[in-house]
Amino acid sequence: MPGGRARARPPSRAAGGFTAYLVFVVGVGAIAGFLYGYDTGIISGALLSIREEFGLDHRMQEMTAASILVGAIGGALAGGWLTERIGRRWTVTALAVVYVLGALASSLAPNAWLLIGARVILGLAVGASSQAVPVYVAELAPAAHRGRCVTMFNVAIGLGILSANLIASEFRDAWSWRWMIGAAILPATLLCAATAFLPESPRWLVGRDRTDAARRQLARVRPEGADIDAEIGEIERVVEAERSAPVRGWRGLGQSWLHPAVVAALGVAAFTQITGIEMMVYYAPTLLTGVGIDHATALRSTLWLGLVYAVMTAVGLVVVDRVGRRSLSLWMLPGAAVSLFVLGGLLFFELAGGERAWPVLLCLLAYMFFNAGGIQVVGWLTGSEMYPLSVRAAGTSAQATMVWGSNLVVTASALTLVHSLGTGATMALYGLMNVLAFLFVLRFVPETAGRSLEQIEHSLRDGTFRP
Template sequence: MVTSAILVGAVMGAMGISYLSERFGRRVSVMVVTAVFVAGAVACSRAPDVTSLIIARVFLGLAVGGATQVVPTYISELAPASKRGNLVTLFNVAIGVGIFLANLVGFTMRDAWGWRPMISVAAIPAAFVFICMFFLPKSPRWTAENEGLASAVEQLSRVRTSRKVIRREIREIHENASDIDESERGWKGLMLPFARPALVAALGIAFFTQAGGLEMMIYYAPTFLSDAGFGNSAALLASLGIAIVYLVMTLLGCLFVDKIGRRRLVLIMGPGSVLSLIGLGIMFAIHPDKGSVGSWMIIAFLLLFMMFNAGGIQVVGWLLGAELFPLPMRAAATSVHAAMLWGADLLVTATALTLVQLVTLGGTMWVYAGVNLLSVIFVYFFVPETAGASLEDIEIALRRGEFKPKVGQDPRIRSYDAEDAEEVGFTTTTA
């Protein structure tokens, strides 16, 4: 209950932040969720009993879900197309840093501090981000729609150095925003037929990102390893190793996702996740003796799974939701995307221990291997390559019905010029 409570709040926070993001902007929304982070961390650390702790964790989850909706969107709308993948996936790297630091604190300070100071420390980075947001620009795309092009130029000028680049990007934003149909705004826009392929791709990749077993490994690895015969210290140390692998692989994924591509990265790394989980299930099924080669194979397969999963679908899953949807419906779409991420995480977290009791620990690994195999198949048939395409290119591809990858042909979304934009109803007036 304590572990899953934050995920319940995350689902609610992800769904609820879209109004705030659309009404007051991405930057203000980030400031709100960081304030909730501070209050939630303090409330958790001072909880007098288990019930109060669960309630405080649900409140803290509101910030977790809200942040995962608005932060990738904010970054994607500030980033140039050629570096959007790198910059949005820095969000994943930050998560990896947080997981690593949490495990490091848990391993080294478990006796000296106790759990209350460990949790209260989480308020410090949240407060730091809150202060920093005062000095960062607004999203130029949100600003163009809500405050006008002059203000958008001012905001974009804070993150671009070339006037030529600014003029071209503002022209694209203007062409995109000047002919917005009111029926495409918010939640009702997600129901439109042309947006359906993006919705299927984003929600599918979100589900498989969390349902593949990685979050379960992060939460319950010490429990599983202790049950497999490892001592408590060894289990916590292995958990620290998992956090290091996650951090390193998300950093590498951040560096190469724009060069390799989103789709290709999952198709390369996904089969490795499947084979690692099959091997891990076999090791758990044969119950190797403590200190034997088999027991070390458990650690090896566990780290290999983390390597393939964290370096593949974990990088892409958080990125695609921020770049697939047109501006009028982007806040609502990213809310649904984030809610699916946390909902799938909640499903896995809440059922992991029960699943182990039903089909054994080895059988559980094989179930997750099947989920990872399905994720590779899903990406192959439903997710085109978006690397190198601007947010406006992706929108045009959706409107022209060219978003679904053509299996056996080039699955990438191509760049479109002004004539292409005119064909799908955009104006070409120079800003």
């Protein structure tokens, strides 16, 4: 009823005050995260076979691995526009279709150049999902559980990478690289089907003067007895303030009162990549074989790396709302830096490698423990929280573009750095990036845990958004 409390059917409860329907929504978002992780991670194991079949040198290997990132940048830029024009729900549906088509085209590519082109298309879905899904989930989740809900996307990325490593390691003799890449068609089809049952974001609906629809959708993802009217009222007040803002969208990001959020969010986005995580995801088998470790051991080692990534993002899911985004990053980044410095020293002075592989593997696992359990947990979360509604689509597009642009730089230069500087010096360089990430978070990133999106916006406008 207009102006009254929505009389939706009482939603069933789930653990921790979640409704079953909210769990479903978070689960659908997690499928998109799984595809992100699988489609980017499978190239790590498949690249060894692709290199042999197509006779690729190290530059063509970099292009094959990085091609998905070129598409991801385009998808990240388009994602913000789509979420504003057609809504969050239909954007997720569209990217699900692209996931299916991109995986199919990649698995059927007859040569390296067509494989690169197909992975660019696949990257469009990866980039758009990294922008759209965290925002969508953040706008539906209650403030007290928003960190956990959005971080499920990160956990699913880890599971996708782990699954890719498992298939590359254990099915390397039974499956060709085409079957490895094509396996993503199954979860992508499931994502397509599941999007038919998703709600639209209440914040997007209020922005289109569809308040009654927003109230109904919000009631579906809140426990029985929740004060829906109060939450809708808070959203309406923010929307009204945004409508009176002199500039919105991409131009709005240049407003001086937003600078603290833009700096903090984009800085965290860049450091999620330049601290070296994608170097490990894409090139770990190549690096390990380069220091004398046999192919089978190298592939199984990346399986352990994927397992640690998945476990630590899951641990982050549990603690991120309690410990806080800022604190979690500050506790974990020093460990990642030390792990890479030790690894760099071992390789530079030729103290490990070949039959003495265990120190190298131990350092890699330690790095993954600290990096995946820290800044990777909060990377997408901070971007979905810090931007006000009037610039949220543009801000999260900028966030995703920064992630994929940084990822592209790392991926397209990693093997070249190894050839130019050596593996040991390259690892030490990434260790330095983790030190810089620590200093950046310490100086520029405030805590956002436990605060509603509207409260975060108020602190930006009041000039109190600071560490």
